[in-house]
Amino acid sequence: MVDKEAFRKKIIISAGQIFSRYGFRKTTIEEIAKALKMGKSSIYYYYRSKEEIFEAVVLHEANILRNELTTAIKAVESPVDKLKNYVFVRMKAFEKLSNYYNAIFDKNLDHFDFVEAIRARYDREELAILRLIIYLGARRKVFKVNNSEYTAMAIQTTLKGLEVPLFWKKKEMDIDSRLNAILDVLFYGIVNA
Template sequence: MKNEEEVKDEILAAARELIQQYGIDKTTMRDVARVASKGKSTLYYYFKNKEEIFDAVIRDEHDELYLKVKKAVDSEDTMEEKLKTYLISKITTLVQKRKQYAFLIENESHHFNIKNFFTLSFEVNGERELAFIRSILLDGAKNEGYNFDVSGVIGIDVLSDAFMTYLRGVEIEVSLNRGFESINEKADLMVKILLKGLK
């Protein structure tokens, strides 16, 4: 017998498929129940309405995005490569997500707009992204000879914030369907600027 998390995951997978294809306006609870092979009462046990399902789908997408980026970064050895991979992986994954949700973005901006997307992104991933970047910088200081003046103006927290500020700017450009060309070169330049004079 399936546990509650498995049932919920099946509902969200069905909803994700329908929302990507038809948008939220044309997706009904009945549609989600049919694709998930569940009764409507099962859906209402977990979610009050389709808007709540949509919110859960987008939260899952943000969670999946973070975990995918973290996995890519964890496969790198040096701090510089980790930071570059973080930028490149995050942006390329966002581009893929934008394509998956193209119908929704282009036709239902009242449900899926940039402000809501980034507010939710910060709510779901903001603190753990910042902590992850900070841990990359700390590892670089400990294992690679980078000298962060933690008591002065240029400390790890300032550099972490600067990195995240740059990344969010690029994310906005991607959300507007521009600014992700030559992302490898941009990531390389950004990391060099960020780390200049630290080693």
């Protein structure tokens, strides 16, 4: 027993790649095992079930997303760029994660509750980040907003609305230009003339 925890991490890294490519349903334990050059029964020495692996993967990805978002908004100075970076990083991450989602919601609508829990927590964190960006922008008079809280919520709603076509259409959608259009609208309605 040298480093069991390290190998558990190797599993979620490897499984994460496969899950993100094929989704939960279409990913088999044997694929995960073969990617690690093991027999599939050996996987169960580290995790109790496929669901448990999936949970670990989602948790891991959520942490990565959180880090990417914070570094992305720290990377630039102006509130406009902060908000831009935030939206872009968030959307690119969700695009990558879309397979996880349409895998979950595909057949069995009884979606795992831990995903809901992560989601709820993430929503709160996102709102806090947005509120901060808006607040700083307003304080510097770059944004004209009356209430940072409600404005942040409005933006969050818009972003959530974007997720739907992102997940379900997949094809025939130029996500980048659409994103830019939304940001334009957002800014022209927000930025001081």
